[in-house]
Amino acid sequence: MSGDDKIQGFGGFDLNLGKMKDAVASAAGHTDDVTAAVVFVRDHGDELVDLVRKLPELLASAAGALTGASNDVGAAANFLTGAPGSGPGVKSLAGLASDALDICRTELGDARQLLDAVASAFSRLPIPDGGIGDRVGDAAQRFEVVGDKLAEVAAQLRHLGDAVDSAGHGLSATATKLQAGGAALNKLSS
Numbered sequence: 001m002s003g004d005d006k007i008q009g010f011g012g013f014d015l016n017l018g019k020m021k022d023a024v025a026s027a028a029g030h031t032d033d034v035t036a037a038v039v040f041v042r043d044h045g046d047e048l049v050d051l052v053r054k055l056p057e058l059l060a061s062a063a064g065a066l067t068g069a070s071n072d073v074g075a076a077a078n079f080l081t082g083a084p085g086s087g088p089g090v091k092s093l094a095g096l097a098s099d100a101l102d103i104c105r106t107e108l109g110d111a112r113q114l115l116d117a118v119a120s121a122f123s124r125l126p127i128p129d130g131g132i133g134d135r136v137g138d139a140a141q142r143f144e145v146v147g148d149k150l151a152e153v154a155a156q157l158r159h160l161g162d163a164v165d166s167a168g169h170g171l172s173a174t175a176t177k178l179q180a181g182g183a184a185l186n187k188l189s190s
Contacts, residue, residue, distance in 0.1 A: 059189035066182030074175035080168030090168070094161025098154035105147040105154070112147070115140035 041048065075086070082089020088096075115136050122133030 056189045059185050063182045063185035063189060066178050066185060070175045070178035070182060073171050073178060077168045077171035077175055080164055081172065082165075089165065091161035091165035094157040094164070098157045098161075101150045101154040101157070105150040108143045108147040108150070112140045112143040115143065 077083070078086035080090050082092050119133045119137035119140060122136065125133075
């Protein structure tokens, strides 16, 4: 670069005259865009200045909204996952209900065995039982069917508890991100 291409700029900065000419030529090639921008600023200058003045307040409001949303989402996540002070959580409750169903199924199995023994005893009696033994045997079979259904429901409850717990942990991560976004906007509003 020759000495003619450099000029002394504001504050002692050297400006490259060639780069300035290129920038002006580039802007001249887009005069419609530049004109539209100038017209927009001319027509909406007051609104732009007003927006710039209100920007810290708007950022603070958005930060507050994100923080509030974070608190709400975090509370929901804590309820679902069973965080301390928020109750046992859905997974734990589903597990308790599943365990209760398993106990019922075991009890039905024991009752089925007892009914099978009664039916068998009736079938060995040397007197006509009027079909009581068969009816008791049928009841024992229904206990087994009900027990199988209880096992299916218990398995589904456990699966549901796991899925809700996983969703709760996802909500917890979302709450953390919302909190961070609110904090970042809050810094910009200061």
